């Protein structure tokens with residue numbers, strides 16, 4: 602990745618203090634459930650639910666936009682298989698994948714990672730409902746739709762111009778299972794594989810929902826290319842929230858399959874722009890002990906069979922975004938949430 606030497610030096614210093622780099626390097630024991638050349642998944646030591654798993658690139662990247670394209674493709678490409686293994690191991694029917702970009706969104710680690718929550722009825726995680734928000738400022742909501750309808754397609758055009766995909770030539774057609782959503786929402790962006798809308802009754806200003814056009818309900822049925830494209834668009838939509846709405850952070854929350862806060866069971870990815878003191882609380886209560894016992898070995902027995910992604914890019918690591926305005930992360934003795942937040946806010950395509 603084309604990171605200026607001074608920034609790389611700062612990142613190298615940050616890595617020395619990073620708990621997750623130490624787990625990757627074997628200095629600290631972690632309950633590993635999966636690892637390959639580029640990816641590692643460990644059980645959370647403060648789990649919200651049984652099987653709560655953290656997935657991360659092995660290399661230390663402070664924020665999502667820093668992840669080189671080949672690593673991004675690989676980590677999000679192997680993800681459906683990790684989810685499938687967790688669901689089969691714990692016999693659950695629903696799952697969430699949760700990403701926090703920035704301190705205000707709940708990012709707690711300077712090493713980019715995301716959470717997998719296997720879901721069950723009454724598991725106490727019903728806060729991912731994202732139904733109509735209360736007391737929303739209608740002007741702010743409509744300004745959000747306008748800004749994102751401009752910014753998301755613009756950033757996606759930029760992305761495709763830098764990363765040509767042979768399958769992409771336009772907006773594609775809408776599958777039957779998304780026709781009601783298409784007709785009842787404002788379309789922000791679509792291509793052959795995804796549809797991105799703002800719901801008529803959003804959870805907050807700037808709320809975006811991304812649907813797969815390929816798979817209706819179960820994330821684990823996506824192939825690696827479609828999984829990484831879904832998260833690629835989610836990542837770019839999150840960047841659009843920084844660019845177009847001057848958000849302080851974003852949450853990316855994937856819902857798939859059966860759980861109380863996903864009554865339609867549709868596969869969807871919610872992008873929630875976050876601001877300081879926005880009153881939104883997506884944090885969870887840790888339930889120590891839930892991941893004790895043989896949880897990790899049960900999952901590991903299933904992930905053992907996950908092969909290396911067949912068509913993963915073997916091109917040299919290149920950033921999937923311009924590093925023209927590269928983010929600077931200062932060196933600290935401990936992970937500094939404010940600095941990560943500040944770095945995220947300064948991300949530019």
Ligand SMILES: [Zn+2]
Nearest residue numbers: 619622661712
């Ligand atoms: Zn690290």
